[in-house]
Amino acid sequence: MKFHSDEDLWYAFQVGNREALDQLFRSYYPSLYRYGLKICRNIHQTEESIQDFFLYLFEHRSHLGKPSSTKAYLLGSYRRRLLRQLQAERSRTRIHSQAAAEQVDIEFSIDEVLISDEKKQHVNHLILTTLNELPKRQREVLYLRYYQELSINDISEILDISYQGVVNTMYKGMKSLRGSEALKKILIFISIITPYIIS
Amino acid sequence: MKNIGFDQLGDFLESQSFVDWVKGNEGSDHYFWEQWLKNNPQKKELVDEAIELIKGVEFRPLEVSDRSIDSALEKLNQRIDREKSIEETRSRVTRVRRRKFIGIAASIVLLLTFGAWFFYAGHPEMVTYTTGYGEWKTITLPDGSVVKLNANSELQHLKDWNKQPVRMVWLKGEAYFGVQKMMDIDREFKVITKDLGVEVLGTSFNVHARGQQTQVFLEEGKIKLDLGDEISYMEPGDLVVYSGPQSKVLDRRKKGQVTGNPGSWTEGVINLKDAYALDIFERLEEIYGVEIRVRNEEIFTRQYWVQLPMEELKIVIPILEKSMKVKITRKENTLYLE
Numbered sequence: 001m002k003f004h005s006d007e008d009l010w011y012a013f014q015v016g017n018r019e020a021l022d023q024l025f026r027s028y029y030p031s032l033y034r035y036g037l038k039i040c041r042n043i044h045q046t047e048e049s050i051q052d053f054f055l056y057l058f059e060h061r062s063h064l065g066k067p068s069s070t071k072a073y074l075l076g077s078y079r080r081r082l083l084r085q086l087q088a089e090r091s092r093t094r095i096h097s098q099a100a101a102e103q104v105d106i107e108f109s110i111d112e113v114l115i116s117d118e119k120k121q122h123v124n125h126l127i128l129t130t131l132n133e134l135p136k137r138q139r140e141v142l143y144l145r146y147y148q149e150l151s152i153n154d155i156s157e158i159l160d161i162s163y164q165g166v167v168n169t170m171y172k173g174m175k176s177l178r179g180s181e182a183l184k185k186i187l188i189f190i191s192i193i194t195p196y197i198i199s
Numbered sequence: 200m201k202n203i204g205f206d207q208l209g210d211f212l213e214s215q216s217f218v219d220w221v222k223g224n225e226g227s228d229h230y231f232w233e234q235w236l237k238n239n240p241q242k243k244e245l246v247d248e249a250i251e252l253i254k255g256v257e258f259r260p261l262e263v264s265d266r267s268i269d270s271a272l273e274k275l276n277q278r279i280d281r282e283k284s285i286e287e288t289r290s291r292v293t294r295v296r297r298r299k300f301i302g303i304a305a306s307i308v309l310l311l312t313f314g315a316w317f318f319y320a321g322h323p324e325m326v327t328y329t330t331g332y333g334e335w336k337t338i339t340l341p342d343g344s345v346v347k348l349n350a351n352s353e354l355q356h357l358k359d360w361n362k363q364p365v366r367m368v369w370l371k372g373e374a375y376f377g378v379q380k381m382m383d384i385d386r387e388f389k390v391i392t393k394d395l396g397v398e399v400l401g402t403s404f405n406v407h408a409r410g411q412q413t414q415v416f417l418e419e420g421k422i423k424l425d426l427g428d429e430i431s432y433m434e435p436g437d438l439v440v441y442s443g444p445q446s447k448v449l450d451r452r453k454k455g456q457v458t459g460n461p462g463s464w465t466e467g468v469i470n471l472k473d474a475y476a477l478d479i480f481e482r483l484e485e486i487y488g489v490e491i492r493v494r495n496e497e498i499f500t501r502q503y504w505v506q507l508p509m510e511e512l513k514i515v516i517p518i519l520e521k522s523m524k525v526k527i528t529r530k531e532n533t534l535y536l537e
Contacts (some may be wrong), residue, residue, distance in 0.1 A: 018276075025272050030263035037261070047271060054275050055282075060499060063477060065492040065535070077496055084497075114257040127256070146255040152212060167208050167252070174251050 006070045014061045025054060028074050031148060035075055038106045038143065039082050049085060053078050072154035075144075079104070079158060106139045107132055112147070130180040138173035145170055205242065211249035221253045328354045330372075332488035335509060342366060342379050344388065347465045349373035350486040350509075365389050372485070373407040375465040378420075394443030396425035404433075405462040409485055412442040412449055416461035469507045476523070479505055483519075483534075487512045490533045498525065498536060 003009035003023055012020035036046035067073030108131050113124045144155045155166045204210050211217045219227035328348060330336050336348045341361045348354055352372025357363060366388040378388045378399050390397040392408035402420020417433045424431040426441055436454025459472035471479055476498045480491045505522045507515050520527050528535045
């Protein structure tokens with residue numbers, strides 16, 4: 001049995017259908033796993049927190065809302081839970097982080113930046129560095145938009161900011177990235193001419 | 200393809216036609232957008248920004264293998280099954296412990312109760328009182344006992360009630376009983392719900408029979424609970440929650456351990472102290488027949504003290520908003536909490 005629309009799936013899940021639970025889990029586990037790992041940077045904690053999250057969803061299923069977007073709903077409430085958990089841990093271990101708990105600090109790795117051409121590897125490094133130096137909010141918005149491929153409405157729901165807020169943040173982030181691409185062109189030029197200058 | 204607006208960045212981002220064109224997808228409205236740009240040169244900056252955002256950054260997402268999904272799912276299902284079996288074991292233990300209470304008297308009571316239930320249930324000679332959502336009634340029974348019937352409830356008794364050896368009433372929902380003691384003979388008063396029977400001589404108590412369980416709260420006097428295979432006595436201030444389908448006592452509290460006052464609704468206030476959101480929602484659903492949807496599930500983790508007047512829903516909503524610190528939007532029969 002397979003539920004074809006998100007709406008049917010959610011309804012079946014809410015009335016306690018175990019196949020619906022399985023399908024929901026399979027469909028969204030990869031996205032949640034990727035997001036969780038970015039938020040807490042710990043494989044074990046990511047796995048455990050997703051387990052707890054689904055157990056919680058199953059137990060409270062009849063009282064959950066009917067989401068307009070299942071993916072946004074799941075990623076959004078998982079994000080809140082995980083952040084709360086991290087904050088509780090921090091206060092237990094008395095490590096007072098300067099960062100507000102609401103801020104997710106996403107760090108991209110070189111494997112995740114698409115390499116279309118091996119020769120352009122240093123370009124990818126540059127993109128990676130620029131990405132990881134962006135303000136946290138911009139990084140998370142770019143992550144949700146281009147990595148998780150979510151709509152602007154979904155992002156606005158997950159981060160609880162306005163539609164225009166998402167667009168503006170996205171734009172600022174992309175502008176910084178492109179700005180560095182101009183820089184990158186100069187760097188490529190320098191790397192080409194440097195051997196000649198030295199010799 | 201809509202040819203209107205396009206004043207905001209978002210207008211472009213949401214247009215599938217525009218996105219297809221930027222991405223060079225097959226069958227895109229290439230000609231249209233070239234022309235459009237020519238005719239709208241003032242929008243060039245906006246279009247460039249939109250193109251930027253659509254092209255975005257290309258990522259190669261982390262691989263999550265099917266095998267790891269399978270094993271995580273198996274783990275989850277085991278956990279859910281384990282929680283369930285713990286529940287069942289608990290109920291089995293209670294049942295074994297309760298065996299010692301079983302006696303002949305109990306069996307007779309049980310027989311009489313259920314016999315009467317089956318016998319009378321088929322007969323039309325019943326007087327029925329019902330309340331709808333958001334409606335309350337005070338009923339005076341033929342013997343002078345007063346019953347306050349909460350919203351969405353039903354009370355029945357036999358038409359020739361006064362001639363019966365036992366004053367028996369059937370309850371679905373919730374009611375508060377102020378039972379008159381009969382001067383001449385000790386004629387028992389008995390409330391029957393689908394879970395249990397409450398036997399009294401003269402006293403005040405609240406019975407709440409909804410869903411899969413019945414809750415009895417005794418205000419004054421003394422009552423006897425007929426739980427099928429167990430007879431239990433209650434003292435003033437005691438509270439018992441019993442589930443018929445599971446045939447087990449779910450909760451039993453002595454005076455002082457009861458939070459809030461289960462009978463307070465008869466004074467026009469539902470008083471829920473240290474209550475979890477789920478309990479509050481259940482009450483509202485029962486009384487007003489509304490469905491409650493929550494956007495931020497943080498609400499579930501907190502405890503609240505709410506005092507709600509027994510009034511129309513539109514009066515209750517702002518009070519609930521204030522005491523739970525939430526925002527409520529009502530769409531027909533559904534309340535959305537944020």
